[in-house]
Amino acid sequence: MEYPIKIIREETDEDTLTEFLNNPFKELIKFVVDVERGIIAFGGELHSDAAEILIKDGSNGNNLWGGNLYPLKEEDQIEYSSLINIKPSQDNYSIDIQKQEIVQKINEIMKKLIRGK
Numbered sequence: 001m002e003y004p005i006k007i008i009r010e011e012t013d014e015d016t017l018t019e020f021l022n023n024p025f026k027e028l029i030k031f032v033v034d035v036e037r038g039i040i041a042f043g044g045e046l047h048s049d050a051a052e053i054l055i056k057d058g059s060n061g062n063n064l065w066g067g068n069l070y071p072l073k074e075e076d077q078i079e080y081s082s083l084i085n086i087k088p089s090q091d092n093y094s095i096d097i098q099k100q101e102i103v104q105k106i107n108e109i110m111k112k113l114i115r116g117k
Helices: 016-017 047-056 100-113
Strands: 005-008 029-034 040-044 065-069
Touching: 005 047, 029 047, 029 100, 040 047, 040 100, 047 065, 065 100
Parallel strands: none
Antiparallel strands: 005 040, 029 040, 029 065
16 A cells, blocks of 8 residues: 655645644654755655655755654654664764754754744
């Protein structure tokens, strides 16, 4: 079964995100951010699914970082963990994003594109 994935390029509201809940995960939404282009792909079963869509859209895989969003939580809504984050060529040897400047860019892009974040 294929689950919806949507690229967000312009500001949207948090209600847009709720369409991804239960598709397939009850409380989390997978996301992949292109930190150079400033866009986010939400949804899908695997981060690699969203990454593939962004690459087809013109993104460079080196600029893609994944995580999980928990929109119903009050705190700790973003988890910066994904297999696509393992990038030895960029000194990221873990599924977690280790460079604070990348985490900061993701947060800035989220705040810019998702009203209320």
